[in-house]
Amino acid sequence: MARLARLSVAGYPHHVIQRGNNRQAIFLDETDYERMLQLLREASARHRVGLHAWVLLPGQMQLLATPQDADGLPRMMQDVGRAYVRTFNNRHLRSGTLWEGRYRNTVVDPDLLLHAMACLDSLPVREQLARSPQGYAWSSSAHYTGERSERMVTPPTQIWQLGNTPFAREDAYRALLHEHESGHGCAQFQEAALGGWAHGSPDFVLQLQQLTGRRLQKSQAGRPARKAPEAG
Template sequence: MARQPRLAVTGLPHLVLWQGHNRQPVFFDDDDRQAFLALLTDAAAREGAALHGYALLRDAVWLLLTPQRDGALPRLMQAVGRAYVRRFNQRHGRSGTLWEGRYRGTVVAPSELLAALVWLDGEPVRAGLAPAPEGWPWSSHRHYVGLAPQRGLQAPAVWWALGDTPFAREAAYRRRVHDGLPPAHAQRLRDAAVKGWPVGDAAFLAQLQAQTGRRTQPARPGRPRKSPSSDDSSVPK
């Protein structure tokens, strides 16, 4: 079956996954991570993308961002990927590819944006990198709970709506991340990013399909059902 074209829709949030080739490490130390973040934030500003969140893992990168210009997302990923691989290979005396290939990602409905950010900021804990989200300095979590403001991050409107003061917003967001998402909701976000299916309610998916001309849900398994007119039993013998 042909691969569905990857969605990149201007003005909508995207949850993006970039994995190391054969799950090899893409960061060896904090210098690597700092260099990647610098390239990412500069490219986001240059290409026109609002970076909402990120999590740098050992062998993967998760991003949550909104492209604000047509073509911003693929241009950003290409620019960061090439520049970082060149630096990484020079620094560590290696050659060849670093990334798995195509980055994976999905469009997220605005109503799912806060859930996606909560899920992303909990990913380092699930990966075993820290006992709590605030213990991993290489994600956006510390920015949103007031521990370490970070250049280049743009809080989405749903985060601003969590409270009337910075303290109230930070406390509310901390509770959201601590509570986490229901397992089925969390799995749906991960699967959607890996497989490329958008996340949202039926109305959002229908509108997105009409806008892009691309299927927004997997086809049902099995052969297509025949219409009555194509059923041989309806043809007189």
Template sequence: MARLPRLTLAQQLHHVIQRGNNRQPIVVDTADRERLVALWAEHAPRFGVALHAYVLMDNHFHLLVTPSTAEGLPQFMQAVGRSYVRSFNDRHARSGTLWEGRYRATVLQAERYLLPCMVYLDLNPVRAGLVAEARDFAWSSHHHYAGLRSDRFLSPHPLYWALGNTPFAREAAYAERVREGIGAHEQTLLTDAALQGWAAGDERFLAQLQQDTPRRLVKARAGRRPNPPTV
């Protein structure tokens, strides 16, 4: 079966996952981590990509972004990927590929999944057993949104601003959302949506989204022809 084209739409929230080839490390030390984060900070504004949240693990990373154009996200990922692989290979005297093929991404309904996906990213190191709490992990956007650090390259989504009228209120409300966590069903949905390329949202959102692309947005039910969702 032919692989579906990657779903990239302007002005929509996207969850992006990039893994290392054969699950190998994509960062070895602090210098690698700082280099990759610096490339995100450099290229996001260049390609009109609002970077809302991230988590950088040893062998993969997640981004939560909104591109201003359909071309912005793939251009951003290509520029970051090429520059980082050159740097990584030079520093560690290696050659060849670093990434596990193309990055995975899909569109999320922001009103429904922005905050759950941010929490999902923050808790990734906790689920992996690296830290006890999200605040204990330095290489994610959690510190920024919990008021522990200022990452100037991040672009908070309007839905984050709606959490409170003051920075303290927003930070406290967000930290509470992280403490509450997300359920197993929502965690699986967010993972599968990004890895398989299916959009995530309610029927009205998917129906409106389908008007902007001929590409199928949801997995077809077995034995039936796929139809776009109806309002």
């Protein structure tokens, strides 16, 4: 069955997943990670995409981003993907494809954005790459907990819900990260991006479906239930 067209809706947060072909590593050393961050900084500014959170893992990267224009996100990902592969292949004396295919993404309910950010930033702990989310160098978690300042971060307005001062917000985000280290509630978030389905409340999905004119939820397996016969 043909894949659904990717969702790209201006003004809404998107969860993006880009993985290596056959699950191969896409980052082999610190220079690779730094190169990807550089490309993301440049392309997000060029195409007016606000990056809220990201995590770079050895075999994949995941982003949470809001494009100002519907074509901003696909253009950003195209620029980043092409430039990174050229650099990666030249540095590591290889040729051919690096990505498993087109990136996967979904639109995220703004009311769930803080939850989505915590799912991304705590992923290195679940992957056993770090003992704490903020201890991992290649994610946005340390920015929101105050350990490091990252200039390409565009904090979403929802971050103000966490407290009235920077210290209160940092403490609250640490607590949110700890709550999500076990992956609580994160599986559906990942599945939505991989399947191209909207992630949010029924009201949000209905609103987005009316806006895009596209089916945004996975169909239920099996045949539709038969209607009960009317009483005679």
